[in-house]
Amino acid sequence: PWVQNVELPIVEEFNPADNTFYQPNAVVPDFGFFGGVAGAIGGAVVSARGASSGVDGVIDAYDIASNAWTKKAANPTPQYYATGGVHEGQLIVSGGVDSAQAPVGTTSAYDLATDTWSSLAANPTKAYLSAGAVTGGKLYVFGGDTSWSSSKPTSDLQVLDIAANTWTKKASLPFAMYAAVAVAHEGKIYIAGGLKNENISKKGSWNYSLLVYDTATDTYDTSKAAMPFPQAHAAAATYGGYVFVYGGQTFRKSDGSDY
DSSP states (O other): OGGGTOOOOOOOEEETTTTEEEOOOOOOSSOOSSOOEEEEETTEEEEEOOSOSSOOOOEEEEETTTTEEEEEOOOSSOOBSOEEEEETTEEEEEOOBOTTOOBOOOEEEEETTTTEEEEEOOOSSOOBSOEEEEETTEEEEEOOBOOSSSOOBOOOEEEEETTTTEEEEEOOOSSOOBSOEEEEETTEEEEEOOBSSSOTTSGGGBOOOEEEEETTTTEEEOOSOOOSSOOBSOEEEEETTEEEEEOOBOOBOTTSOBO
């Protein structure tokens, strides 16, 4: 329940071939309820803790073969409600808020092979709950909220060239949004779900649109089918030509039933 902040440490394994979920797996030792960054590196899933009771920069690695977790070197610039992705064996973590709940553009890279962190250039747009995806050697960061005390969503798209360590501002989103999810596939980035303003109690605040950003042309395709129901703070992945959007937060109909 949202009001109780009940955090789930469960690791679920989904098999698209037979449409089944598998449990149990070893539970996540350090976890949060959203705003974490995770990615597959080699035979492991590397997880930067999401929102929790404190901003501690905790990193855990899950070895799939042995079904076991190992605590790794903590982020020296702790941040949560962040975004990021995997690039050449490194987990990129960008944005979010610091321990004072101030939005930051801080960007860092965690190297699993050496268990070390390195600093990257900061995102000029300081925001949390942005949607991020890594493709073609670049980190794309869409939207986010730029104010903790009074929500101020942004439509900015900032792009980090990881090798050059430089940010470039690209075409803005069609509308300001935060708590969406982004996933890259064949040169395009699919952006789904999220909220269009600070009032999550109104249906018009939720984003039903699926936006497809073309990295080659710096344009958005807004003609795709809308989501069947709204999801914020979700997770996403691609597999076999499909984009999967899983979990997150939604709202209920006026009669109390779920969408």
